[in-house]
Amino acid sequence: MITEHDLRELVEFTANAPVLSLYLNLDPTLGNADAHKLRARSILKDIYLPQDVEAITRYLDHEYNWSGRGLAIFSCAPEGFFRAYPLGVPVRSAVHISDRPSVKILTELLDNYGGYGVVLIDKQGARVFHFHLGELVDQEGFMGEEVKHVKRGGASTFPGRRGGVAGRTRAMEEQIDRNMKEAAEFCVRFFESRRIRRILIGGTDENVKHLMNDLPKTWQSLIVGTFPMSLTANQNEVLARALEVGAQAEAESEAQLVDQLVTGAAKGSGAVVGLEDTLAAVNDGRVQLLVIAEGFRKVGYRHRETEALAVKPPDDDDPTAWEKVFDVIDLAVNRVMRSGGEVEVIHSVEDFEKVGNIGALLRY
Known part of the structure; x- marks a missing residue:
């Protein structure tokens, strides 16, 4: 997985010899590992940089595990420079030779799929995910105190209270407020430590709005979309929905x-x-x-x-x-x-x- 640090290294690298940049689309629908290797050899067959071609071929034959959906490789044998980055999303196949790595395709990927923070929220807790280039980097959870319900009609209930919800007690409302504020603080710590660039929030309309209001304005400005989703959804569901909503917002x-x-x-x-x-x-x-x-x-x-x-x-x-x-x-x-x-x-x-x-x- 490539990071902003990796991209910066590539941008700053300049050689006194040719740098070979190779991008491979490894989408499973295009074939298995053998088919991808044949495609790579076909792309490289007219490239007269034998040391670099050999280094790339060796990597594909003996080191790469073929688990990704895309691959970016940069090689400059005279400078002892070789970098390979498996990618969790498909990339268009391309080859480029210059005195520096070709990073344009990587910037496209990072612009499309880099640095997503996704929050699933309910009245008691939150789950936060960090997705980067179509892969789950990590996730954490927060659980506040249980919101205890009481029977309707008791002395402490106030159906239809201004600003409240029918059937909730003041204690319930206060507990929900505390949980949401703590969830917002938890999310901010998660976002800050991972340099999140855009945020998506999933949950009911009420819970999403509550959390958004509790986030600092600097983080509110990074929210690109919301969607309905249960706190218990699996990570594949979360990623698929996040990419869909994120693409709409990006457009x-x-x-x-x-x-x-x-x-x-x-x-x-x-x-x-x-x-x-x-x-x-x-x-x-x-x-x-x-x-x-x-x-x-x-x-x-x-x-x-x-x-x-x-x-x-x-x-x-x-x-x-x-x-x-x-x-x-x-x-x-x-x-x-x-x-x-x-x-x-x-x-x-x-x-x-x-x-x-x-x-x-x-x-x-």
């Missing part, structure tokens, strides 16, 4: 982001769209958030000394000072992440395609 968020980009670029205020303007902003170090369409790539050029990126060499510059690169978008992603910026991947927003499938929110 809405992406549409809003594209609208922000297009509007900002049209006004010349804090945003650019289109490949040329975006690469210019990347070269100037102005990009706070690089936004790209899923799978978008373009052949381009990189200046040999300054590493400036361009769609084509400027007419007034020496063309030999520029080298052609297979995917200038991948290098832009690397450049932005090195400078402390972030990357957002857009999946299917028609308006984004109209402006070139790439844009950026700017620092200045």
Whole structure:
């Protein structure tokens, strides 16, 4: 499983020799381990980096356990660099050679499936899950005091109390409040220790709303969706529902982001769209958030000394000072992440395609 730390290591690694990046889709519907090995050999057969190809083949034949649904491998034999990351979600197969690892596909995965915190809540307790790249990292539980029910009609009941629920006593309401506050505190500790990036909450409408109100506003802002689910649901049910609700919320968020980009670029205020303007902003170090369409790539050029990126060499510059690169978008992603910026991947927003499938929110 790849972490943000691993991604940072890949982003910062630059070699004086070719780096071979290989992504393999190992979805079980595509065949067994032998079929995947054959597919990998087919992808690598025209790659003339014998030491790297041998290292990858050896890993696939003798070290990998074939339990994942995707795999990312990075190899630079002259530098003694080899990293392999099994993935819990499928990834499109691809191969890339450059002087640094190709991380664009990994950033897409982390943007889609990274850092989910899921809470199941009821009036007495909570279960909290950390899912990363389609896998359960860990889970914990909290159980407050039992909410004791009394018979209706007793002296302590107050059906229809303003702000309450018919049939509950004041003691019951107070116990529920205490349990919810303690559950919220428990969730915050869990989220903080695992650097959760987005939160989903499952339970009844009443319980979900109660918990949301008890969470600090900084954590409320990370809630991307809610759904009905029992506290006793198994982890596979939780993951499937979380990914479904998360995808719906992500689609809405992406549409809003594209609208922000297009509007900002049209006004010349804090945003650019289109490949040329975006690469210019990347070269100037102005990009706070690089936004790209899923799978978008373009052949381009990189200046040999300054590493400036361009769609084509400027007419007034020496063309030999520029080298052609297979995917200038991948290098832009690397450049932005090195400078402390972030990357957002857009999946299917028609308006984004109209402006070139790439844009950026700017620092200045």
